[in-house]
Amino acid sequence: MNDKGRIVVVPCSGIGKTYGTVGREAVYSLVEDLRPDDTEVMALSLLVLGDEETRARMRAAPAITVDGCKLACASKMVAESGGRVAYEANVLDTFRRHRQLRPKGVSRLNPDGEQLAEHLAGELAEAADRIQAEEK
Amino acid sequence: MPDLPKKKVGIVACSGEERAEGTVTRLAALKVLELLRPDDTVTICLPLFLAGGQGDRAFARFYPTIAVDGCEKRCAARATEQFSGKPAAGLVVTDLTGERAELGSARRLNEAGQRAVRVLAQQLAEQVDDLLGKPRDQSPLHATPEVTLDHGAETPAEPAPAVEATCSCGSGIPVLTLSVGDQRLTLVVVPAIFEQLYQQGKRPGVDGVGAELLQLARIYNAIPDAEAAAYQAALAREFETFCHNKEG
Numbered sequence: 001m002n003d004k005g006r007i008v009v010v011p012c013s014g015i016g017k018t019y020g021t022v023g024r025e026a027v028y029s030l031v032e033d034l035r036p037d038d039t040e041v042m043a044l045s046l047l048v049l050g051d052e053e054t055r056a057r058m059r060a061a062p063a064i065t066v067d068g069c070k071l072a073c074a075s076k077m078v079a080e081s082g083g084r085v086a087y088e089a090n091v092l093d094t095f096r097r098h099r100q101l102r103p104k105g106v107s108r109l110n111p112d113g114e115q116l117a118e119h120l121a122g123e124l125a126e127a128a129d130r131i132q133a134e135e136k
Numbered sequence: 137m138p139d140l141p142k143k144k145v146g147i148v149a150c151s152g153e154e155r156a157e158g159t160v161t162r163l164a165a166l167k168v169l170e171l172l173r174p175d176d177t178v179t180i181c182l183p184l185f186l187a188g189g190q191g192d193r194a195f196a197r198f199y200p201t202i203a204v205d206g207c208e209k210r211c212a213a214r215a216t217e218q219f220s221g222k223p224a225a226g227l228v229v230t231d232l233t234g235e236r237a238e239l240g241s242a243r244r245l246n247e248a249g250q251r252a253v254r255v256l257a258q259q260l261a262e263q264v265d266d267l268l269g270k271p272r273d274q275s276p277l278h279a280t281p282e283v284t285l286d287h288g289a290e291t292p293a294e295p296a297p298a299v300e301a302t303c304s305c306g307s308g309i310p311v312l313t314l315s316v317g318d319q320r321l322t323l324v325v326v327p328a329i330f331e332q333l334y335q336q337g338k339r340p341g342v343d344g345v346g347a348e349l350l351q352l353a354r355i356y357n358a359i360p361d362a363e364a365a366a367y368q369a370a371l372a373r374e375f376e377t378f379c380h381n382k383e384g
Contacts, residue, residue, distance in 0.1 A: 013151040014181050015162060016169075024153065028243040041242075043158060045150040045211035048183045049218075073183035080186065107166040 007086070007128055008042045008058060011066040012074040018103050019068035019091040022117045025109060026091075027066055029121035035128050039064070047077045055081050062086035062131050064124060086134075087127040094120040144178045145264045146199030148223070150212040151182070156239035156249050157206030157229040163245070164256035165204050172261040176268055182212055185219035190322065194309040196221030198324045198356060200267045202260060205229065225263050232256060316363065316370045325356040326371070330378045340376035349375055 011027040014020025031039045042063075046054040058078060064087045065074040075088050095101070095116060103113035149165035152158025169177050178199060184192040195201065196216050203213035203223040213226045232255060233239065239249035265272050310327040313320060329352045338345050350368040353359065359367050 011153060012181065012183065013153060013162070015149060015151060015165065015179055016181070020181070024151075025243075027153070032243060041153050043150075043152040043154045043211075045152050045158075045182050045215070046209070048186060048215045049209070049211040051209065051211075071184065071187060073181060073187040076187040077183050107163055107170065 004040070006038055006040045006061060007064055007131055008061045008083075009039050009064045009066065009124070010042045010044055010047070010074045010078055012044060012068050012072075014068040014073070016106065017068055018106055018109070018113060019095070021068075021106050021109055022091045022103055022113055022120065023066040023068045023089075025114065025117035026120035026124060029117060030124045030128065034121055034125040038128055038132055044074055044077060047081045050081075055083075058083040062135065064089065064127060064131070066120070066124070067091070086131045087124075089120065089124060089127070091116070091120060094123060143268070144176055144199055145173075145224075145267050146195055146201035147177055147179045147204060147260065147264075148182055148196070148201055148212045148216050149179070149204040150206050150210075152206045152211065153242060155206050156242050156245055157233075159206075159242050159245055160229045160239060160249060160252045160256060161204040161206050161212070163253045164260055167253065167257035168260045168264065172257060173264045176264055176270075182215055185215060190311050190313075191309050193220050194311045194322065194324045196223060198309040200224035202226065202263050202267070204256070204260065224267055227256060227259060227263070229256060232259075312374060314370050314374050316366050323353055323357045326353055326374070327378075329353060330375055333375070334379060334382060340372055340379055345375070346372040 009027050009031055011023040012020055013024045027041055031041045042054065042057065047058065059082050063078050063083045063085050065078050065085055066089045067074050068091045070092070072090070075085055078085050095103070098116060098119055101112040101116050103116045104110045105113055109117065147165045147169060149161040150158055151162040165179060169179055180192060180195050197220065201216060201221070201223045203210070203216050203226040205212045205226065205228045207230050208228065210226065210228060213223050216223050229252060233252050237248060238246065239252055240246035245253065262272055309324045311322050311324050312326040313322045329349065333345065333348065346368050349371040350364060353367065353371060
């Protein structure tokens with residue numbers, strides 16, 4: 001755990017697909033609204049670049065990754081950076097549990113996309129609670 | 137008949153999740169991809185240069201690419217150069233706004249942040265036109281409204297209906313790794329060229345096919361004149377293997 005005792009959360013933020021934005025929005029909901037004291041967001045682009053400070057932050061805490069497609073860039077990059085993926089979320093799995101929703105939009109989600117992000121954020125919060133309990 | 141990939145401009149945004157500037161890059165890139173230059177631009181997720189396949193890594197060698205970064209760390213520009221190819225151009229939000237600009241949060245940009253998106257998108261669209269050698273089009277469908285950070289002029293109604301950004305993630309550029317002399321080199325688009333010639337009924341060893349292979353490969357790849365003969369021989373060899381595999 002890092003000195004703040006926080007889990008780092010890394011969304012893929014996939015730019016060409018709705019699910020990338022859903023993952024990004026869900027992560028902001030987690031770290032700002034649901035579990036602000038227990039989680040913090042980390043920029044994936046810094047990991048891609050191999051930024052040492054970011055890698056050190058990554059290695060010091062369990063990580064939650066949030067991917068928008070099966071290529072699972074966030075999860076792969078965290079593992080490649082020496083991080084410990086404690087929970088691996090994929091927006092597609094959440095969508096399968098809420099098939100009535102029709103998420104659309106990349107730069108701005110439609111209401112169904114926002115709802116899907118909230119469902120995912122709830123799942124991430126539960127995962128964060130489990131991780132925190134295990135780490136104690 | 138397979139179409140050879142069209143030359144477009146690639147846009148790679150850092151999308152940095154920890155800073156408002158990262159969100160500015162993401163939204164400006166999407167504005168260009170979806171609204172301002174949808175037919176001329178394509179994008180890819182930055183981490184795919186590492187997490188994806190060879191085709192993803194060929195992105196910036198095939199498309200002249202503009203890297204859009206939020207801060208001086210320039211993750212998009214540096215990672216693109218390191219793992220794919222040198223970007224043709226780059227823009228950095230803090231160059232535009234200054235380091236201390238209050239743009240809102242990464243989650244919700246304020247009005248200054250939204251204005252930065254519009255200005256950056258305008259600059260990006262102009263760079264796209266420059267890279268494609270197009271005049272800066274002022275027609276209603278293509279024109280980018282004049283927006284400045286200082287005066288905060290509002291963007292008029294959007295010039296064109298939104299379309300989805302063209303994403304290259306996972307599809308990648310077709311590539312072929314072959315031996316040229318004693319070097320192993322990766323050329324882009326060559327598998328698509330092979331397929332096109334094959335479907336046109338062209339076969340290895342027929343007069344002119346080797347030269348045509350070289351000519352088409354040179355549209356997409358930098359091939360030095362001094363090594364053209366070696367490339368042509370290598371392409372002809374690979375085309376022979378391709379045709380052999382096709383015909384079982």
